[in-house]
């Protein structure tokens with residue numbers, strides 16, 4: 510080897526050791542868990558300040574969703590005459606899981622929202638028109654036994670005479686309360702307008718007594734929730750009933766779905782709307798759960814912050830905690846501590862969601878599906894340092 514070649518080789522060795530060492534000093538090759546003590550780019554700054562952990566896989570509010578077809582439900586060859594959608598939270602009572610959902614079984618498929626004027630007493634306008642609330646039970650969450658109707662449509666002019674849909678369950682002081690959308694006209698005649706009604710029972714198997722009054726009223730004229738209160742989603746939190754709901758600034762053509770909050774001491778109301786409503790600026794159906802001392806929310810489908818999971822330490826001030834994909838639609842999670850009111854929410858690992866529509870809007874048919882996820886604190890390292898809001 511010539512002298513020059515030897516020098517060249519030595520130089521190359523030096524470069525391959527020194528340059529990476531210098532780079533490492535500038536920014537380590539391994540992403541540090543703690544925010545580095547130096548000026549950061551905007552992107553790196555928010556990586557440490559905005560999300561729950563510097564990398565998604567360390568963030569308890571990050572997950573990938575898995576889906577499984579459910580056994581036990583018949584859809585009449587998916588011809589649009591039978592639909593199941595908008596499931597409630599799943600609860601575990603009497604040794605089995607319970608879920609409630611919108612069930613439509615009509616002689617013909619829906620004509621569609623744009624042809625709502627053609628709807629009548631037997632022809633539905635939308636997938637959720639002329640519906641009842643049915644329920645099913647399961648011992649494993651995959652195979653379900655349909656138990657039949659829980660809430661029938663009441664006679665006109667009671668709230669929900671046209672359709673009762675999109676329910677959710679509350680257990681409070683040993684009694685059960687089902688909240689649901691109560692339609693007084695076919696969806697599509699103006700918009701998708703309805704308030705929230707409630708029925709109560711001593712057992713999850715019913716019988717359910719309708720309160721026959723609106724329990725969460727639409728907003729006053731000009732307010733963001735003037736036309737509809739959708740997707741009622743109750744929890745016991747801060748010693749009160751926290752009922753989240755969706756509405757939509759439905760001034761034509763300005764339909765922007767967001768989430769509001771109404772709070773009550775008693776399940777039958779009065780519910781007082783939070784002065785900061787809406788508390789989430791995006792999303793569609795409501796899917797939330799107590800998490801640590803706060804409330805976490807799956808923000809699906811609509812708005813600037815869709816496809817995120819958000820967290821509010823106080824149940825009100827929501828911030829993005831993670832960005833996710835393939836989120837479950839209208840999910841009703843199995844939330845073991847939904848009513849525990851203990852300031853120590855543990856999160857969720859599964860639930861029932863819907864695929865709506867499952868095969869396009871004509872014929873309109875929605876199906877229930879199981880989703881699984883890793884949004885439980887109990888699946889993660891208990892010593893992990895968490896971002897503090």
Ligand code: AAL
Pocket residue numbers: 595637674675690701739740755793794839
């Ligand atoms: C759903 C829900 C409500 C709407 C309709 C049926 O996704 O947001 O329930 O009214 O669509």
